[in-house]
Amino acid sequence: MTDFVGTVTVTDSGGLAATQPVTITVASAPSGLNIPADRKFAWAPGLNSMGGIPSRTTIFITVNPGGNIQAAIDACPVGQVVKLAAGTFTVNNYLLIKKGITLRGTVDANGRPTTILQKTNGAVPGSYQPVDAQPIIIVGPNRWPSISTQSKNLTANAVAGTKTITVANTTGLAAGQCVLLDEDDYTGATFIGLPNRNGSPTTAKIFASDRVVFMRHSPSDPGDDPFPDSLTWFSRANRPLCEVKEIASISGNTVTFTSPIAITYTVAKTAQLTPYVEAHVKLAGVEDLRLTGGSDGQVRFEQAAYSWVKNVDNTVWLGEGVAINDSFRIEVRDSYIHDGAWSAPGGGGYALSLSSGSAEALIENNIIRYANKMMVGRSSGAGTVVAYNYVDNGFINYDTTWQEVGINGSHMVGSHHWLFEGNEAFNYDSDNTHGNAIYMTVFRNNLTGDRTGFPQEGNARAFGLMFGSWWHTAIGNVMGKQGATGWTYVTPGTNQWSGNYIWKLGYDPQHWEQAADPKAVSTLLWGGNYDFVTNTVRWENVTIQSLPDSLYLTSKPAFFGSNAWPWVDPLGTTKLRTLPAKARFLAMP
């Protein structure tokens, strides 16, 4: 705890002044882990840097079912609330929130939403074909906002942990603006060797830079992405390593951001800073609603910042339950995202998606169940925190035995620097479907290796790393399930992958004949984890150390109430206590 003491001075027109002291108290930062600096980040996700989601009490208007919600949103002054009465509204044309207001429904005595927004010509359970592909809500300047072509070359490397860069010119940049920082990892990439296949060296290679592995093989592979088309799916061309920043100030050619840079971007890879055409929408919120039928995602943040979804029951969508694109410090909390319309690979059934450099999101205290992928990171997510969520039953509708990826920040190449803390999930993994993800921290989670809704588990694991998942950190987790049989502690590193593993390291599900990725294994920092196979705490390659309560919180969050925190305690006698999100789910009627 540190106090900054200053002086307030009030002066009248005659020059007489009155003074009074003022004190600002700063809590001690989380003590952090004893790990290398390049794996750390000053986690300040969502609206935490602003003291949390603002509590808005001024109701501009209450709209009843059948009323014109969009007209109310358009007329609502910034900082006020458009309230929706209980009942069902049909929203077949998406609502656009492009200023800092709150769209808030009504809740029952238990806090559950009683306002339903339904799209009646959109997603239908069991179908991937909507009549009309539109989301229900977009927070952003318009449906498809764009990024400028006026990029600024960096004149020196943007160094991880610092807040300042220098650019060739600052034309078009301004304080308060959100911008994209990225580098070109594709142009200089080369084909690198792959591990043994079937126990012998292989001539097959994969395309990679020093940090980014693209899904492109030599010779080409059936699972390869289409190049160059895939290079612009979720990032600027060739630039999947990226992050959205907010400009704090500009002085000459020096730009200072409001938060540190997560990873170093180099001049050698033509690092650039790029503004967006439209300004990001800030401080817009969606609260206390049940949403169903959205068919190009359900809720979309498109170039938004410091905006949120809170206490939303989000079900039967196509695309993403919540999509966060080109955005900064978005918060998704206290929500129930479940039962997507189409639970199959291909992008139709993701509960949460971050893409296109979206950075420093907070995904906290949610229940996420029954979707294809629980979450995906698509060239995005730097500084994002996924914490204290209850995550279960990711599945593929045509092969329910396949245990999908649980909590993760992967799927489309380039994502980096996410923190997963305090979640309960059937696994953590980092998939390589469209390339790799790096620098993920997995701390104090309960990773069971088991989905509660599916008796058969193929590819069961508590913690997986697919090929290219480099520089991961896994500390302080409780893994597996007490009493489970037929489990093995760790994969052997060869091409022997069948079985249930606490640690499944370096595998490629498109090449089971391939041995473990040696770099995924060697750059994994793992220790202080308790598992129900060895029934011990194992410090594999991490210095024995005490574990901080949290890597982003300084004290117990309010939503834990009287429950003990931290609830995952691998070093303690009681390993697991109550996760509020799971308790909330279990209390549902």
Added chain:
Amino acid sequence: MTVWQGTGTATNQSGQSATVNFSITVNDAPIIDSVVVNPQSANPGVQRTITITAHDPQGGALTYAVSIPGLVVQATGQPNVFTVTP
């Protein structure tokens, strides 16, 4: 505002005197009614808002300033409201 009333008297050698009444007006300093910091205690990186409520006994205009060594205090659109992010 405070007004002091007085009387000045001049007397000559003959004992004749003249008097004059006068007043002295004292400009009272502004009064600070409250200084609210929201949030007062929080994590590093959390923006705080400092709101000053004050009045001038004479009813005149006031100017406001905040100085906290070690921190950069930012003005806002409102003259009596400042922000700071430690």
